[in-house]
Amino acid sequence: MLGRASSKADTGEEATLESCLHRVALGDREAFDEVYGQLAGPILGVARRVLRDPAQAEEVAQEVLVEIWRTASRFDAARGSARAWALTMAHARAVDRVRSADAATRREARAAELMVEPPFDQVVEAVEARLDRQRVRHCLEGLTELQRQSVTLAYYGGYTYSQVAHLLDTPLGTVKTRLRDGLARLRDCLGVGG
Amino acid sequence: MDPEVHSLTGAYVCHALEPDERAAFERHLAQCPTCAAEVAELQETAALLASAAAETPPARLKAAVDARIAVTRQIPPLVDHGPLRASARPPRRRWFTAAGWGLAAGLAVVVAVLGIRVGDQQNQIDQARQHSTTISQLLSAPDAHSDSASVSTGGTGTVLVSRSRDEAAISVAGLAKLAPGKAYQLWMIGPSGTRSGGVLPATASDSVVAHGLGDARTIGLTVEPAGGSAQPTTTPVMLLPMPA
Structure with missing residues (x-):
């Protein structure tokens, strides 16, 4: 399983999360409370980053958390961590929503805003996220400017890579490559899968 | 392997592909274990980007989720008909x-x-x-x-x-x-x-x-x-x- 080898001092957390998810699959509401406690913050946070609108972000978070309850038995630890399973789902849902019909105009309006504000200044501090935030911030700072902008716009902004290329006035192929090598460098910096 | 397609792992993980590109990439993924492994690692990485954005959820979220799961049937545990794994059960x-x-x-x-x-x-x-x-x-x-x-x-x-x-x-x-x-x-x-x-x-x-x-x-x-x-x-x- 791909773990978070050198991640937080909580390597026990992932094991707990996965065993909790297993119990959730068996209908254990207390285990779900534990999963909720660990994942609701990141799920809401990523939805909020992508969607901006707090009400829509809460709707997406609600859908994803219910989906975790519903499909807990489909989680396959051989394919990755429980955290990645849940947060991949959350990000996908948020992006789906941002790409829905009314999104185009809103994205235009957001573009300038995203470009001028440092991404982390927009985030409400949450105690449990501080460590992740510090590490991610540190590692993002280690990227090239183009890598950082590409990853930030695509992941947090919910833009397609061709939109990112347009926003950054950079060739498509370059953005494609920067997304890949930017994430790979983050992976190495964060000690994922090590 | 087409290096052009292979290089889409990052965009794929960020959900930054158009639907048709995504479908094409997933067809490629199906034949490229190296890409699949890279995607898995980058997904773990992206999960940390999500964690770094965590916010304290309002109490009403928990109440809403609890209300919904109380009336949501779970998919049965996958004992006999689970997702296909590489180890291939019958x-x-x-x-x-x-x-x-x-x-x-x-x-x-x-x-x-x-x-x-x-x-x-x-x-x-x-x-x-x-x-x-x-x-x-x-x-x-x-x-x-x-x-x-x-x-x-x-x-x-x-x-x-x-x-x-x-x-x-x-x-x-x-x-x-x-x-x-x-x-x-x-x-x-x-x-x-x-x-x-x-x-x-x-x-x-x-x-x-x-x-x-x-x-x-x-x-x-x-x-x-x-x-x-x-x-x-x-x-x-x-x-x-x-x-x-």
Whole structure:
């Protein structure tokens, strides 16, 4: 399983999360409370980053958390961590929503805003996220400017890579490559899968 | 391997591909274990980007989620018909049953017609009940995508797939009538192999619902002996890529 080898001092957390998810699959509401406690913050946070609108972000978070309850038995630890399973789902849902019909105009309006504000200044501090935030911030700072902008716009902004290329006035192929090598460098910096 | 396609791992993980590119990339992923491993690692990395954005959820979120899960039935634990793994368990139990789009009546009967061994009878009935709602849920899934393909001997196949739900519904229409003793059989085709998706009932205008898509990327349709075959024995009359 791909773990978070050198991640937080909580390597026990992932094991707990996965065993909790297993119990959730068996209908254990207390285990779900534990999963909720660990994942609701990141799920809401990523939805909020992508969607901006707090009400829509809460709707997406609600859908994803219910989906975790519903499909807990489909989680396959051989394919990755429980955290990645849940947060991949959350990000996908948020992006789906941002790409829905009314999104185009809103994205235009957001573009300038995203470009001028440092991404982390927009985030409400949450105690449990501080460590992740510090590490991610540190590692993002280690990227090239183009890598950082590409990853930030695509992941947090919910833009397609061709939109990112347009926003950054950079060739498509370059953005494609920067997304890949930017994430790979983050992976190495964060000690994922090590 | 096309290095151009391979380099899309980052964009894929960020959900930054257009739907058609995403589908093409997933077809590539199915044949590229190196890419799949890289995607898995980058997904773990992206999960940390999400964690770094964590916010303290309002109490009303917990209340809303609790209220909904109290009335939400869980998908049964995958003991016998779980997602396909590389270690490949026998294909017979992985999936399952048929229904018309939104057709609730007679589901248990259809299960019996397909003769699929999904476990004990109660389990079959539970599954059938669940499938009646599965299709409507699939239709409303935010990431639901559909695609169609022609059947070379006449007719069309359509798939409605939601990767987040790990489910798909396959519908066929206008299929050529087969000689006695022959039947249409669906296949789920992925990098770890080809498994049966079940033999279509003689009046094949219904839909088949697939749970646990696993790594299957393509739906195949072949003509087989009436009881169905363990693996395809004829050239597929339809190959339908599943959209992302």
